Amino acid sequence: MLKFTKITLSALALITTSLGAANAAVTVLGWPGGSEETALRAVAEAYNAQSGVADADKVELLFYSRDGFYDKLQADMAAGSSAFDINLLATYSIGRYASYMEPVDLGPDAAKVFGESVLKTMQFNGKQYGVPTDLSLHFMYYRKDLIDALLADPAARAKYAEISEKYLGRRLEPKAPDSWTWDDWAATALYFAKSVNPESPVRYGTVLQMKNLLFNIMVWQSVARANGGDWMDASGNITIDSPAYRTALELYKKLYDAGASPKDSLSYEYAETNAAFGSGQVATALQWNAAASELTDPAKSPAVAENVGIVAPPAGSAGRADHIHGLGLGINKNAKNKPGAAKFLQWLATEDTALLYARSGGSPALLPDVAAKIAKERPDLVTLGQYAGAYGYVMTGATSASAFPVYELQAKEFTGYWSGQETLDEALANTKAGMEKLLKQ
């Protein structure tokens, strides 16, 4: 045993004499997996290949695990890590990280590429903290074949009207998805639920992602926003206990309780939602734009790919609303090579780079005339820009340092209501009290 110990120890000593890593000049911490990584790799390669870039300014990429990414990043930044010069930031976390970062001047041309409203997704207290690289929002995905059949069949239309009267209190006529209100969508979701309508060709009318997770609140909150909801008013009062929030919360609960969404929806997030919609047993899904490529790819979603329709989220009493947030890259305060980092970011903000980024699979939000240049290769970016421009919103206070904990709080309380552990009044009262504490700091 002792011998064994000795051998192991000497082996360990050998192993752990660290293998000094090649020190690249500008280290970029990117968003792992997905199209963002592919696109970032492509532009980084192009940047390094330029003759004007000194060896000391070449970029090297670094990626963390997507699980716990923000927890790890927070520990790194709070402890003043210099492991990266440029790091990822997102609209909803910008207030949290701004104090560990350095503002960056992107030059006057950036506004001509992305537009002021998109640059704003990377601003905090009036300062620009990063280049917006990708924009995320939500699409309403639906099954064209099912909706067409519904619209064409008088018997089905009658049934639809009957169901909507019973569950929503109003007789509704089926409509084309691009003119849906949230009630139309809800009626459709109920019509296609086997538990409501045993003749439904599919098991569920929709798939709601209701896991206790902050990203799910971002998906859902467009229902509240479309009815005029907001976190707080201009003078800083928390306005979460509003008719808009009540309507939106009740709508989800009604659909879930009626069986319009899978039984385990309370544990569903992005992946589960895709799998459910992709199985062909679900008629509609409100889901991130990033899912479009997977859901419309016959190799990945053979059951539905040919029949997926995409429209903007439905309208409420205050019109249409679509949650937007940007991902971007900014400079770490403890960066070792700040000039080099700034140089790379400025280059990222030019039109040519943005177009290259888009061609490589990224989803930048571009001004219409810029997006037009790649409309053929990336028609989805035109839609993305359109929706973002027309319906995009950010809740008041959702870029503050407390935005993250606020989303967490809402996720806990609202799922508590949806799962029947709390009344609506309790959930809203708790949320309001918690938000007052968090946002007034």
Next chain:
Amino acid sequence: MVDLDHKGWRIFASPLVGFLLLFLGFPILIDLVYSLSRVSFTNLRSPEIVGFGNYGEVLGDAQFWRASWFSLRFGVITAILECVLGLGLAVFLSPLIEKRSWLMAPLMLPLMVAPAMIGLMYRLVLHEFVGPVPYYLYLWFGDSPSFLNAENAFWTLVVVETLQWTPFALLLFYTAYRAIPNDVREASAIDGASARQILTAIELPLMRPTLIFTFFIRFIDGFRVFDNVYTLTGSGPGGSTTSLPIYIYEAFFKQGAIGKAIAASVILFLASFVGLYALTWLSRRGKGAAS
């Protein structure tokens, strides 16, 4: 005869004590300061000392008590299930495994996969459209229940945990069971004792230390469950699957309430000290009564 030469023994414990001081001395000190401070990720190096407010906040937080109750219930139930199943299997399968020790290997497999991954895998296994469990339930019975809603998630997680860790109990129990010398059994058999009598009167008492030890370890591990629950349900709808470590983790990283998270840990630490002393006292008293 116990050798109570305190100074002589000190040197034996010194590597452990030294290691603890070196690696946990500073963190414990910092954490104690943090637990008395208003501190978040923005002022890690300059916490503002405010007294025992964090402790008050934790003790007054209904979610803290809910999480404690979840952990306690989860720990006790999974430990009992794992020990009962493990013991039953160890005794019943012992004649098979004794002759072919390789049979143990397949039973040990679940221990080799990281609990975090197992939790993730259950997201697939239990998914209504791509998971095998609901698929076969629909195929055979025409319906499948909700596994992860607020009412059922607890029991689903109990099954997940029990399936993974019963092998731990099984292995320890089997080892202890095989270590009982055969002549002890044979002697009792000659005296006319039935297999069941031998089990309850001879074997189980001999295995007692292992039984207690295993139950204790499994209870602690169930109590502090984190990885598999966190990857499967997170903190659960309305916080319904929040174990104490999940409560602490979320306070720490998600809310940035570092003082509160550490205060909760200190309370947990003190409570487990009390629990441990009580346990030792009880077992001493039990032994005293027996002799």
Next chain:
Amino acid sequence: MIKLARWIVYAVAALALNFPVIVTLLTSFKSGKEISVNPGFWISSPTLENYATVLQVSDRLNIFAYLFNSLAASLIGTVLAMIITFPAAYAIARGRYGRKVLMPLIVNLRAVPLIIFAIPLYMMFQFAGLLDTQLGLGLILTIVNLPLSLIVFVNAIAEVPIEIDEAAKLDGMSKWGIMKGMMLPVCRPALATVFIFGFITAWNEFLFGLMLTSNRAVPMTVGASFFFAASGGGIQWGAASAVMIVGALPPMLIGIIMYRQISGSMTAGAVKG
């Protein structure tokens, strides 16, 4: 008859306990397309593409490096914990040294989520240059393994008849001599048990692996999660399954090898009785 019953129980137990592992194994041989339409236990067109994805080394994903990092860190975390707890366990079992404070302190370390030490440890490691090193991660894993290691050793030593010590003492052996010459060999099953469980625990640790490494010393559990989302926001179940299977192989191998130590010394354990 009873023998048949035993085999049946064995088969049921093996299948039930391994259910998630079996599903993982099956999923690892399905293509992404098949996973989305076929949840059943048969595979209509088995494929090795998931394993190819996982085993291919690219500039970001290098499973061999992760395996190696995990191996190094887990060995440090297991062996070091054994080295420092064994003498302490001897003192506790034989001299009642530290029964009131040291022992409960260590045992309670298992109950407390160690993540609360993440920030101070991060700062210490930053200062000492241990961030993102296998040694640094190994030291943390040592802390993780202390409680189980100590409890098992104390129990094992306590079960050894004290007459052995007394006889050796009469022969003029020192305490160190007794510990090394008599206790270590007798406690072989306990050493093997601690090694197996310690190694598995260390190998499967996730949170500290995530927090304290970023590039060079990323362990398998954290590296594995790189594959889950390797081409999109969702989870690539096929690749995830394959990487889990590959990641479980080393502890499996160690378990099988060390298990012989436990069972092989069973007869030696008869000394106890």
